[in-house]
Amino acid sequence: MKILVPVKRVLDYNIKARPKADGTGVELAGLKMSMNPFDEIAMEAALRLKEAGQATEIVAVSCGPAANQETLRTALALGADRAVLVQCEGELEPLAVAKLLRAVTLREQPGLVLCGKQAIDDDANQTGQMLSALMGWAQATFASRIELQGASEALVTREIDGGLETLSIRLPAVITTDLRLNEPRYATLPNIMKAKKKPLDTLTPADLGVDTAPHLKLVQVFEPPQRQGGIRVSDVAELVGKLKNEAKVI
Amino acid sequence: MTLLVVAEHDNHNLKASVRHVLTAAQALGGEIHVLVAGCGCEAVAEAARALPGVACVRWAEDASLGDGGAENLALLVTRIAREYSHVLAAASAFGKNWAPRAAAQLDVAQISDIVRVDAPDTFTRPIYAGSVWATYRSTDPVKVITVRPTAFDAAPGEGAPAPLERLDAEPGSGLSSRKDLSLSPSERPELESARVVVSGGRGLGSGERFKALLEPLADKLNAALGASRAAVDSGYVPNDYQVGQTGKVVAPDLYIAVGISGAIQHLAGMKSSRVIVAINKDPDAPIFSVADYGLVGDLNEIVPQLTAAL
């Protein structure tokens, strides 16, 4: 079975985002960019399925500017066999990405698409579900456990409010990953070297016949109301006094 | 303008979040319909009729809708969505699951996790773990929106019983089925709606100490228990305790963070709480920058003292 793993290039999770002075977006210039952490988990899940003999090929795909090649090289260094860049400039909304991924999915015919459940930049949590809908496939979001039952069924345990749910889904399908699915590996130096020679194809939305025009207009990006830090109390008695008499919450 | 609110429920009870979504819908203006889709959920449809400011309850009853699966629910919502200007649901694990599917089928953008209604076509939502907020104007004919429940008060009271209209379900897609549901049993208030939350982090050191120290404190305060990702990843507590950017968002009257450093991903889920207390041995822990009351010291000593003092 072939597995498609979409990967997004995002501001590194250790960096606190700030709005640009003119409010037209988030300041990214000169800041460290990384693979979206949930996509690393998706890549790891795909690698483990391949190592277990349940997958034959892993194709990483990214949509965005030429700089996304770097993210795809990381995916190749982790163990993806091939990479596809759908190169385009400007804002891509989740719906546009889902349409691009649908076109790539139709070309590649994977048995499974493994996505991160959300990207830590726009926090939208949409793309996997949208791709699944556009393909008319089953979906299993927020996966903490994946068990393939042959080529036509998977059992997926999902993290939901209040606990866990296990679904049986028909394949091909889209599965989106949650934090507890696995702990991603690091790329080793020899694999980083090898990744430079692995195939990376570039396509454009026009090649795929996809219109990526946005449906939303960004009005403004700004800093939310800031919380003021409070005071230090010296002991439990003072804390309880403050909670009772000042904050009046107990 | 007519709006559709999709109610979350377990076929027996409405989730409290629906009243928060109603408040967001009321801020948009217009007539509000509520969709109740499930199996054996007549009591839920009846309860929805009494929600304040609801003009109509649409009730779909079918075995294929019983487990809340995204595929079948999204097909149903897609069929009726064009009757509406807006489709709204809570940004919970449930709403996040099916709403993007419906949006894609309608060929419209989804606006996720809104915290503010600026105009009927303009909404504000946190991005980048809430470090920044972004305001978007939608050009779509149907606006599919998930609402952050803590950002909108619960619509209070009851309304005159709204008319009930039966809807046919779509034929089941057969794409997925539930094999197992294991909900962590709890006598405590729900994390998302509790008035007080006691939350523990890696500083607790083990599941045993998490239980031994934080449960008595939570009992005294009738609080829900929450946790950082590190505490969940280390297996101290189940996954649904996680508060943060990629877990639950809470905004109780009182949030007590014990042995939590205050990473931005954690703050994203709790910094709208009314009063925040932090207990941490590291005086430089970032959690103190959002805490109204900070107590520096060893949680192993402080927490039992606090429990005893309440």
Ligand SMILES: Cc1cc2nc3c(=O)[nH]c(=O)nc-3n(C[C@H](O)[C@H](O)[C@H](O)COP(=O)(O)OP(=O)(O)OC[C@H]3O[C@@H](n4cnc5c(N)ncnc54)[C@H](O)[C@@H]3O)c2cc1C
């Ligand atoms: C993609 C992604 C998503 C994430 N999503 C979330 C999320 O939703 N929620 C979340 O919480 N995190 C999330 N994280 C993780 C986050 O970055 C932090 O790693 C995590 O919040 C740290 O948890 P912690 O504060 O319990 O642990 P630590 O950072 O290790 O802090 C432990 C704290 O306990 C204190 N301590 C230790 N012993 C004692 C003692 N005896 N007495 C008092 N204090 C003590 C220490 O001083 C320290 O401050 C995410 C990370 C990524 C990359």
